[in-house]
Amino acid sequence: MKVWILIFVCMFSMPLLVAVLHFRMRKGQTLKIRQDYVKNARYFGRSFSALVEKALPEMKNGMIMLSRQEKVLETDGKQEFVQPEIEDLIIARNTIFCPQQEDLHFQKEIYSEKDALFVKENIRLRAVYSKKRLLFGNKIRLLRWADAEHAVAVYDECDLGERVSSGEQLVIGFENVFHSLYAPVIRLGQRPEEPDRFMEERDPRIFRMPVMNSYEYNRHYIDDDMVTEGGTVPYTIISRGDIKVIEDIILQGDIHSDGAVRIMENASVLGNIFAENDILLEKNATVLGNIFTQGNIIFEEGASAGQPDKIISVVARGTITFYGGNNIYGYVVSEGGGKILKSDREISGEYCFPGEPVHEEKITFRDLSEYENVDFQGFRGDIYVKEAIIPEGASVIPKSQFFECRSLEKVYLPESVSVIEDYAFADCHVLKVWESIEKLSLKSVGISAFENCYALEFVSLPDSLTVIGGAAFAECVSVNKLIFSDTSLLKKIGDHAFRGCRNLKEVYLPDSVEYVGVSAFRDCSSLEQISVSEKIKNQPGIAELEKNCPNARIRFREVNSVEKE
Structure with missing residues (x-):
């Protein structure tokens, strides 16, 4: 009996043992992530x-x-x-x-x-x-x-x-039925020859206000009692029952309801709406975020969702009904079917196409407060903006602020900017070097902050910079020199920081550097020479240089007797 038990244990444990030995013998490799796979509405x-x-x-x-x-x-x-x-x-x-x-x-x-x-x-x-x-x-x-x-x-x-x-853009008339629609601009219950008056009919403040994450629970009526001196309700509302937002209120958060949601005339919701039952947007109501429901959605005349140059979704398990004069920016999906109601309006003249939409190509701000209150989505995915001017006094470029703005060529940063956060300019393919980069008081550049900025050019970065995040400048193929001064305070270069900079030929890292991450210079196929302090020769990104950049001449400098502060 003991022999059989022993055989059973061996048979049970053998696959596990083989697997452990296999993975211990394997050398770890960085997973290559394809970032160009997205759900394509078209x-x-x-x-x-x-x-x-x-x-x-x-x-x-x-x-x-x-x-x-x-x-x-x-x-x-x-x-x-x-x-x-x-x-x-x-x-x-x-x-x-x-x-x-x-x-x-x-x-x-x-x-x-x-x-x-x-x-x-x-x-x-x-x-x-x-x-x-x-x-x-x-x-x-x-x-x-x-x-x-x-x-x-x-x-x-x-x-x-x-x-x-x-x-x-997609312009749809009356008495039509559908299941799914997509366009950067969808105008429903409108004629192609009519002008798009969405921006004219909205309070301009709502497009530059931040979405608030302070919570209020089980409030069924969002009314004047919750309004601040600034005329807004700075909360996200979570409720087990129905929620009603009364006329002319600006709600700065999301709505999560286990019941139904009613947005009354001229009210605005800056965040998303999630509901288990029906959602009603009354005349000229506005929701800037996504709308999801297990029930039905009704857009009365002039009610709209989203805003220009940002893609959102309106999704209903039931039906979606439009009364006319509605604008949606992105997706409209209805499992139960959608319809635009009948109108008594006559077609004027012959069939025609709408005029080309006008897009903002230059982003400016009235003041620092307006810049700091931009919603958390920033300008990500805006394919039309070509230039942005950050106001004086700004210290941070927030996460994903200009992510995937693929037409963005110029960004003017004030000297006050000290932090560029994760993905701030990632996938801005034509972004070139901004003016006077060395004058910035920059202290840190976040993860993938400039990844895939193919046109970005610079030779040096500010002496004040202490941290370069993972993949911060990965695939910046126009960079051919990276020279830090001896007075630089740089301490950390993250994993994959300059991976794929295939035209980079020369690198000089200051003595202040303490960490160089894995694959920091991987696939820098043109690298000819790199000069670093002897004290970091065993750092992952330096130790692997001989393998990753076989043509590079590596120079290890003696450590200074007096370390920089």
């Missing part, structure tokens, strides 16, 4: 157009190879269709695609390199992609999806299928 259009464009050069005899061989009908845009049922894939490359017949049914996808217009009634579409603009007139039925790189205009009585998306 997945259908983007993936379909990529397939078509890749296969077009090989198209022969009216056949194209996508996921399988497809028969193609190339059209000049105004072609007369013999049969109402069109079974071929449609490709329009040289002219606007605009069918001139009613009651057509396109059973396969449509790809257009120019504008695509469906102005005749009772046209059924499987899916359509336009590399330019897209227009649906009246009574168009979409079975699956539609996507355009630029504006999408939809008039009345259309069924918009599973998803309609746009890379620019």
Whole structure:
């Protein structure tokens, strides 16, 4: 019996022993994280157009190879269709695609390199992609999806299928139904020829106020008793029951409700709303954050969610209803179906596209207080801003303040800035060196603060700098020299701090440095020489230089007899 027990124990423990030995013998390697994988709201259009464009050069005899061989009908845009049922894939490359017949049914996808217009009634579409603009007139039925790189205009009585998306803006008329919408700007119950008056009709203060995290529990009525002298309610509200925000109130926090939520006329919520039951936004109510509910959502006339150049989500397990004059910035998703109600307004003139939206390209602040009260999302993801001026007296660039602002070229920082926090300028691909960098009183640069700033250039950093965070300047491929003065106070260089700076040739680190992290100079393939104090030769980022940068000449300097303070 004992023998059998021993055999059982050996069989049970052997896999564990092998696993332990295997992992102890392995040498740890840094996990490579791909940061370009994101959920793409325009997945259908983007993936379909990529397939078509890749296969077009090989198209022969009216056949194209996508996921399988497809028969193609190339059209000049105004072609007369013999049969109402069109079974071929449609490709329009040289002219606007605009069918001139009613009651057509396109059973396969449509790809257009120019504008695509469906102005005749009772046209059924499987899916359509336009590399330019897209227009649906009246009574168009979409079975699956539609996507355009630029504006999408939809008039009345259309069924918009599973998803309609746009890379620019989406303007939808009345008596339409949908399931999912996406665009940086969505105008619902509006006409394309009408101007976008969202910003004109809102209190300008709400766009520069911070979202507060002070909590109030089980308050059902947010009324004048909670308003501060500044005219706001600086709380996040958490309640087991229903919540009502009365007229003209500005609530600076979120709302979490186990019941229903009612935002009354002209009231504003700066944070998010999460509810188990229905959410009602009355006339001209505004929510700047996301809206999620297990119930239904109603947007009365003029009620809106989000703000320009920031993407939010409006999601309902039930239905979403719009009365008209509504603006949403980002996603609208309704499992129970969405609709824009009928209106008595007549269409004025002919079908048309909306004008191009106007985006703020330069960010300025009235004063230091306005800068310090920017909400926690900052300007992240703003793809239009090109220049930002930080006011005098500012000491901190907050976390993710300008994260993924991929058009940002210039940032003017005052000498008072001492801290640049994590991800502050990460993925600002075209950001160049700011003026007088050496004059800053900079003390620390946070994790990934300038990661993937491909155009960033500098030779030296301020003497006051003591800490460079992990991956702070990773993939800054335009940096070719990194020279610190002997009076520098730098003590710590974080893991991966300069990883991937493949054009970096020369490095001089001061005697004050005490720590150089793992892979600090990994993939710096052009590094030719580096000079460091002998006392840090065993630091991880220095000890691995011979392996990671085999062409680099490493010079170890003797430690000074008198250490710097």
